[in-house]
Amino acid sequence: MIRVTRKIEFSAAHFYHNPNFSAEENRRIFGKCNNPHGHGHNYTVEVTVAGEADPATGMVVNLRELKEILEREICDRMDHRHLNYEVPELAGQIPTCENLAATIWRLLDPKITQGRLDRVRVYESPDIFADCTAEPNGKAPHAAASRDAQEESA
Amino acid sequence: MSGPLKISLTRRYRFSASHRLYSHRFSEEQNREIYGKCSNPHGHGHNYVVEVTIAGPVDAATGMVANLGDLDPFVAREVVEVFDQKYLNEEVPEFREVVPTTENLCREIYRRLKAFPAARLERVRIEETTNNSFEFAG
Numbered sequence: 001m002i003r004v005t006r007k008i009e010f011s012a013a014h015f016y017h018n019p020n021f022s023a024e025e026n027r028r029i030f031g032k033c034n035n036p037h038g039h040g041h042n043y044t045v046e047v048t049v050a051g052e053a054d055p056a057t058g059m060v061v062n063l064r065e066l067k068e069i070l071e072r073e074i075c076d077r078m079d080h081r082h083l084n085y086e087v088p089e090l091a092g093q094i095p096t097c098e099n100l101a102a103t104i105w106r107l108l109d110p111k112i113t114q115g116r117l118d119r120v121r122v123y124e125s126p127d128i129f130a131d132c133t134a135e136p137n138g139k140a141p142h143a144a145a146s147r148d149a150q151e152e153s154a
Numbered sequence: 155m156s157g158p159l160k161i162s163l164t165r166r167y168r169f170s171a172s173h174r175l176y177s178h179r180f181s182e183e184q185n186r187e188i189y190g191k192c193s194n195p196h197g198h199g200h201n202y203v204v205e206v207t208i209a210g211p212v213d214a215a216t217g218m219v220a221n222l223g224d225l226d227p228f229v230a231r232e233v234v235e236v237f238d239q240k241y242l243n244e245e246v247p248e249f250r251e252v253v254p255t256t257e258n259l260c261r262e263i264y265r266r267l268k269a270f271p272a273a274r275l276e277r278v279r280i281e282e283t284t285n286n287s288f289e290f291a292g
Binding site: 016018020021029030031093094095096097098099101102105126127128129130131132133134135136 | 157158160161163165166207212215216221222223
């Protein structure tokens with residue numbers, strides 16, 4: 001199996017705030033990330049696609065097509081946006097890099113038709129990143145998607 | 155619809171320390187042969203980068219695997235304050251008898267961070283230089 005990784009960057013604003021917490025709890029849990037005016041990051045997303053190289057093309061995935069998918073699904077939605085207010089897929093979630101990685105996975109997974117999505121890595125800064133992968137056995141609790149699980153069980 | 159997902163969070167920390175690769179089990183000549191310039195008796199140093207990866211369910215209320223406000227002070231206390239600006243062979247008791255290679259440093263840092271209460275430690279990866287990195291996942 002071969003893994004192919006494509007990197008893409010976008011810049012966006014966000015802040016962390018849970019309306020179910022008091023103002024004091026929000027400040028204690030989220031610290032300066034709770035600043036209601038928001039702050040921003042240059043996000044880097046690394047998308048890894050795995051599979052066997054097509055004997056005819058020598059490619060696991062056509063990188064030009066992958067780049068178009070990433071631009072459409074990630075940048076068109078998130079670049080120069082406020083993640084708390086302008087990205088419907090993140091509505092109701094705290095826009096942490098954990099939730100961003102899972103959200104980007106769910107956006108990309110149905111669109112990747114050559115090879116299969118192997119990993120989404122979201123760098124919030126060069127020193128902080130979250131990885132989203134498929135659970136190897138498919139049985140463990142649906143980590144970032146606890147919101148989905150609640151919706152599904154509701 | 156995607157199947158169950160696994161989320162991990164990685165944070166990079168830094169410390170600088172000196173060490174010398176030398177084993178009492180080998181002769182002087184064998185040490186020189188095995189470890190080369192890394193066995194220079196006066197030691198040498200590196201700017202280490204430690205990547206700590208934690209995994210687990212994302213708390214729906216916070217959106218986090220674990221709060222970096224908890225992880226940062228834990229790693230500072232268990233690792234950075236213990237190793238930063240130290241001579242590993244002499245000032246970290248675990249390396250009195252164990253050669254402070256970065257392989258062994260990975261194991262030692264993993265052992266120290268395993269107790270992090272808020273999430274499961276998945277991996278410790280250390281860049282000894284920009285060209286050499288090592289990782290241990292338990």
